[in-house]
Amino acid sequence: MLQARWFDGHSTRARPVIVRLIPAGSGPGLRLHALDDGQILELSHQQVQWPERWSHKHRPSRVVVDLRERGSLQIDDVAAWHSLLAAAGRRTPLAERMQTQLRVLLMVLAIAGTCIWAFYRWGTPWAAAHIARHVPLAWELALSQRAMEEIDASLVKPSKLEPARQAELRAGFARLAELARNDAGLQRYRGYAPALELEFRSGMPANAFALPGGTIVMTDAMVEKARSSSEADTALLGVLAHEIGHVQHRHTTRMVVEQGVLNIGLGLALGDVSSLVSFSSSLLTGLAYRRNHETEADCYAVAMMRRAGLPTKPMTDLLLSIEHGAADESTDESTQQARRGGFSWLSTHPDTAERARQLCPK
Amino acid sequence: MSMPGIEQSIEAHPIEFTGSGGEYFRVWIVNVLLTIITLGIYTPWARRRKAQYFYSHTHVAGSPLEFVAQQRKMVMGFLLMAALYLAYQIAAETGQDVASGLLMFGFAILSPFLWASAMRFRLSATRWRGVRLAFTASWKEVYGASWPVFAIAAIWGIVFYTARSLSPRPPAGVAPAEPAMALPSLGAASISLAVLGVVLTVLCVIRLEYNYRRLLVLRARVGDQAGRWKPVYMDFVRIWLATAGFLLLSVLVAGLVFMLLSGGSLALLRPSKDAGPGGMIVFILFVMLGLFLAIVLATLPARAYREARIFKLVWNNVGVSHMARFKTHLRTGPFVWLRVKNVLLTLLTLGFYRPFAVASEYAAKVGSVKVYLKGGADQIQGVLVKQQGAFGDAAADAMGLDLIG
Numbered sequence: 001m002l003q004a005r006w007f008d009g010h011s012t013r014a015r016p017v018i019v020r021l022i023p024a025g026s027g028p029g030l031r032l033h034a035l036d037d038g039q040i041l042e043l044s045h046q047q048v049q050w051p052e053r054w055s056h057k058h059r060p061s062r063v064v065v066d067l068r069e070r071g072s073l074q075i076d077d078v079a080a081w082h083s084l085l086a087a088a089g090r091r092t093p094l095a096e097r098m099q100t101q102l103r104v105l106l107m108v109l110a111i112a113g114t115c116i117w118a119f120y121r122w123g124t125p126w127a128a129a130h131i132a133r134h135v136p137l138a139w140e141l142a143l144s145q146r147a148m149e150e151i152d153a154s155l156v157k158p159s160k161l162e163p164a165r166q167a168e169l170r171a172g173f174a175r176l177a178e179l180a181r182n183d184a185g186l187q188r189y190r191g192y193a194p195a196l197e198l199e200f201r202s203g204m205p206a207n208a209f210a211l212p213g214g215t216i217v218m219t220d221a222m223v224e225k226a227r228s229s230s231e232a233d234t235a236l237l238g239v240l241a242h243e244i245g246h247v248q249h250r251h252t253t254r255m256v257v258e259q260g261v262l263n264i265g266l267g268l269a270l271g272d273v274s275s276l277v278s279f280s281s282s283l284l285t286g287l288a289y290r291r292n293h294e295t296e297a298d299c300y301a302v303a304m305m306r307r308a309g310l311p312t313k314p315m316t317d318l319l320l321s322i323e324h325g326a327a328d329e330s331t332d333e334s335t336q337q338a339r340r341g342g343f344s345w346l347s348t349h350p351d352t353a354e355r356a357r358q359l360c361p362k
Numbered sequence: 363m364s365m366p367g368i369e370q371s372i373e374a375h376p377i378e379f380t381g382s383g384g385e386y387f388r389v390w391i392v393n394v395l396l397t398i399i400t401l402g403i404y405t406p407w408a409r410r411r412k413a414q415y416f417y418s419h420t421h422v423a424g425s426p427l428e429f430v431a432q433q434r435k436m437v438m439g440f441l442l443m444a445a446l447y448l449a450y451q452i453a454a455e456t457g458q459d460v461a462s463g464l465l466m467f468g469f470a471i472l473s474p475f476l477w478a479s480a481m482r483f484r485l486s487a488t489r490w491r492g493v494r495l496a497f498t499a500s501w502k503e504v505y506g507a508s509w510p511v512f513a514i515a516a517i518w519g520i521v522f523y524t525a526r527s528l529s530p531r532p533p534a535g536v537a538p539a540e541p542a543m544a545l546p547s548l549g550a551a552s553i554s555l556a557v558l559g560v561v562l563t564v565l566c567v568i569r570l571e572y573n574y575r576r577l578l579v580l581r582a583r584v585g586d587q588a589g590r591w592k593p594v595y596m597d598f599v600r601i602w603l604a605t606a607g608f609l610l611l612s613v614l615v616a617g618l619v620f621m622l623l624s625g626g627s628l629a630l631l632r633p634s635k636d637a638g639p640g641g642m643i644v645f646i647l648f649v650m651l652g653l654f655l656a657i658v659l660a661t662l663p664a665r666a667y668r669e670a671r672i673f674k675l676v677w678n679n680v681g682v683s684h685m686a687r688f689k690t691h692l693r694t695g696p697f698v699w700l701r702v703k704n705v706l707l708t709l710l711t712l713g714f715y716r717p718f719a720v721a722s723e724y725a726a727k728v729g730s731v732k733v734y735l736k737g738g739a740d741q742i743q744g745v746l747v748k749q750q751g752a753f754g755d756a757a758a759d760a761m762g763l764d765l766i767g
Contacts, residue, residue: 006492010744054381054389060419064418066430068430071492072428105391112399269397269401269402
C-alpha cells in the first residue's frame with residue numbers, strides 16, 4: 001500500500017488516499033481509501049488505464065494513473081508504485097516490454113525485417129494479382145485509348161512502312177494471337193481474352209510496347225533494324241510475343257495496383273521515419289517489380305515461341321544488336337559507366353544483353 | 363488583488379518537460395517496428411503512446427498532463443480516414459476524375475469542420491489534475507472564423523475576371539493598330555493586379571491564422587474556466603513582415619553559400635543522353651527532389667523564426683480566466699538555430715534523428731513557459747466533457763497537423 005493524491009474530476013483539489021493493489025485472475029485491481037471522508041473506491045483491472053513504463057533505468061518523478069470518469073491518481077513515490085505492481089503480478093504488454101527490454105526489442109526488429117521482405121517478395125505481388133482479377137477489361141481499354149491519343153499527339157508519327165510488309169507482320173502476329181487465345185498454357189488470367197491488335201508508328205527509336213487491353217505498338221525503326229537479319233520475321237515475332245506476354249499478364253494494371261499498395265503500405269510503415277525514406281523506397285521497389293514484369297514477359301515469349309515452333313535465337317540476336325548499336329553511339333566515358341552499372345539497376349528495363357542471356361531456360 | 367480581505371497571492375510555477383531525446387527514441391522505434399509488423403494498423407496506438415509519453419512528462423505546477431483519449435475512438439477514426447484515403451487513391455489512379463474531384467472538393471469544404479473537430483478531440487483528451495479541457499466553439503463560429511478562405515477564392519475570381527476584361531480584344535478582321543504601344547501599359551496593369559491579389563491573399567492567410575488561434579484560445583476551457591486572449595491582428599501582420607525580411611536575408615546567404623560550394627560540380631549532374639527513358643525519369647525525379655529540398659532548406663530558418671515569434675506572442679498574451687497567466691522566455695535566435703541543426707541532422711541520418719529533434723524542440727518550447735497562478739491550483743471545478751469522435755483528429759494528422767509540437 002502507498003499514499004497518493006486523487007483528483008476525482010470534480011475539481012483540481014487533491015484528495016489524500018491510500019492505494020492498494022488487489023491481485024486477480026485477469027490482472028490486479030485498484031482499491032482507493034480516501035483519507036478526507038473515508039470513501040472507498042474499488043476498480044477492476046479493466047477500469048484502469050495502467051500507465052506505461054518508459055524506461056528500464058530512469059524513473060519519472062511522478063506517475064498519473066487514468067481512472068477514466070473517476071478522475072486521476074497522482075503518485076509521487078514511483079519506486080513504491082513499481083514494486084507494488086510487480087508484487088501484484090501485473091502482466092506487461094508487448095510495447096512496454098520492447099520499451100524496457102533490449103532483448104524483446106531486437107527480436108521484434110528481426111520480425112519486422114522479415115515482414116518487410118515478405119511484403120516485398122509475396123505480399124504486394126499477390127495483392128496485385130488478385131486485385132487485377134477484378135479490374136474490368138473496359139477500364140484497361142479506356143486507359144489505352146487515352147494513352148494512345150496522347151502518344152499519337154506528341155511522340156510518334158504515322159508509320160511509313162510499306163503496306164505489304166505491315167500485312168506480312170500482321171499475319172504472323174495473328175498466328176501468335178490465335179495461340180494466346182486458344183492455348184490454355186498461355187493464359188495467365190482465366191477468362192481474360194483481350195482482342196490483340198498490332199499497330200505501327202514511326203518517329204521513335206527501335207522499340208515496341210504494349211498497352212493494357214491488347215494494343216501493341218512497334219516502331220518502324222525496329223522493323224528496319226531487323227531487316228539485316230536473315231530471320232527478320234522470327235526475330236520480330238519474338239519481340240511481339242514478349243509484348244503479348246505483358247498484355248496477358250496484365251502488367252500495366254498490376255503496376256498501378258502495386259504502386260498504390262506500396263505507396264500506402266510504405267507510407268504508413270515508414271512515414272514517421274521520414275517521407276524521403278518512404279518515397280524513395282516505394283519508388284525503388286516499384287522499379288524492381290517492373291523488372292520482374294520484364295522477366296515474366298520474357299518467359300512468356302519463350303513459351304509462346306516454342307508452341308509456335310519458332311526459335312528464339314533471332315530475337316536474342318536482334319536485342320543484342322540494338323544494345324550494341326546504342327553502346328557504339330555513346331562515346332562519353334561516364335555514360336558507358338552508367339550503362340554498365342548504375343542505371344541498369346535503377347531503370348525499368350533490365351539490361352537487354354543480360355536479359356537475352358537469361359532468357360528462361362525450360 | 364488590492365481589495366481588502368480577499369488578498370490572493372500570485373505564484374509562479376514552471377512548466378517542465380522531464381523526458382529526453384534518447385528515451386523518446388526508444389518510444390519511437392517501438393512504434394515504428396510495431397507499425398511495420400502490423401502493416402500500418404498500429405498507427406492509432408502509436409499516436410496514443412507518443413502523446414502519452416509527451417503529456418506524462420509535461421509537468422504543469424507539479425502535476426503531469428494526461429492524454430486520456432479512448433483507444434477505440436482513435437482506431438475508428440483512423441480506419442475511416444484510411445478507407446476514404448484509399449477510395450481517393452483508387453479514384454485518382456484509375457482516372458475517375460469526377461469521383462476524385464468530388465472527394466477533394468468535399469475535403470476542402472469540410473476542412474474548417476475537420477480542424478475544429480480535431481481541436482475538440484485533442485482538448486477533450488487532455489486532463490490536468492483530474493479536470494478535462496474542452497473546445498466549445500460552435501460550428502457557426504468555426505465557419506465564421508474561416509471567412510478568409512472564401513475571401514481568397516473571391517479575390518482570385520475578381521482578379522481573373524478583371525484581367526480578362528482589360529486584355530486587348532480587337533474587333534474581328536481588324537489588326538491592332540499599335541500593339542507595341544498598347545501592350546506595356548496593359549501588361550503593367552495585369553501585373554499590378556496580380557501583385558494586389560497576392561498581397562490580399564497573404565493578408566487573408568494571416569487573418570485565418572489569427573482567427574483560428576484566437577478562437578482556439580477563447581473557446582478553450584479548463585474545467586469551468588475559459589481562455590483569455592489579448593493579441594490583435596496587427597501583431598500577427600508585424601511578425602509576418604519581419605519573417606519576410608528574415609526570409610530575404612536567409613535566402614541571400616544560402617544562395618551565396620550554394621554558389622561558393624557548388625561552382626562547377628553541377629556539370630556532373632547532367633544526365634547521360636542514352637540512359638534510356640527509365641534513366642531519364644529517374645534523373646528528372648532526382649532533380650525535382652533536389653529542387654524541393656532546396657526550397658525546404660532555404661525557407662527553413664524563416665519558418666522557424668515565424669514559429670518562435672508566434673509562440674512568444676501567443677504564450678505571453680493568453681491566460682485562463684482571471685486565475686492563470688502565461689509567460690515564455692523562449693529566445694528566437696537559439697530556437698532558429700536548434701531547428702536548422704535538427705533538420706540537417708535528420709536529413710543526414712535519413713530521418714533517424716527525428717525523435718531527438720522532436721523532443722528537443724518540444725523541450726525548448728514547453729520548458730520556456732511559466733504559469734502564474736492566482737489563488738492556487740485547487741480552485742478549478744470540473745465540468746462534464748463529452749468524449750469526442752476521432753475522425754477529425756485522424757484527418758488532421760494525415761494532413762500533417764501533429765498532436766505534439
